[in-house]
Amino acid sequence: MQRCKDCQAYQFYPRTICSHCGGRDVAWSAVSGRGVIKSFTIVRRGISRAYEAPYVLALINLEEGPCMMSSLVDVDPETVVVGARVTVSFESWSTDIEMPVFKVAQEG
Numbered sequence: 001m002q003r004c005k006d007c008q009a010y011q012f013y014p015r016t017i018c019s020h021c022g023g024r025d026v027a028w029s030a031v032s033g034r035g036v037i038k039s040f041t042i043v044r045r046g047i048s049r050a051y052e053a054p055y056v057l058a059l060i061n062l063e064e065g066p067c068m069m070s071s072l073v074d075v076d077p078e079t080v081v082v083g084a085r086v087t088v089s090f091e092s093w094s095t096d097i098e099m100p101v102f103k104v105a106q107e108g
C-alpha cells in the first residue's frame with residue numbers, strides 16, 4: 001500500500017500525492033493484510049459467468065487505516081457479519097494480475 005514519507009499516513013487507492021498532507025513523496029510499503037468488515041452485501045445475481053453468485057462484496061477497514069472494497073472468499077455468505085476480522089489472500093487472474101481478496105480470520 002502507498003505510504004506518505006512526510007506524514008507516515010497510508011492511503012488506498014494509489015495516488016500521486018498524499019491525501020492527508022498533500023506531500024508528493026509517497027512510496028509502496030508492506031502492510032499486515034489484516035482488517036475488519038465495515039459493511040458488506042451478498043450479490044445473488046452474478047454479472048457474468050466469471051462471477052458465480054452468490055458472493056460477498058465487502059468494505060474492509062484495514063489495520064493501517066484505509067478502507068478498501070474487496071471480495072470475501074471461502075465463506076458461507078449467510079454467516080458473514082460486520083466486525084468480523086479478515087485476512088488478505090490473493091487470487092491469480094492472469095500471469096500479470098494478482099487480485100487481493102479476503103478470508104474470515106480463524107479465531108484463536
Ligand SMILES: [Zn+2]
Pocket residue numbers: 004005006007008009018019020021022023
Ligand atoms: Zn502525507
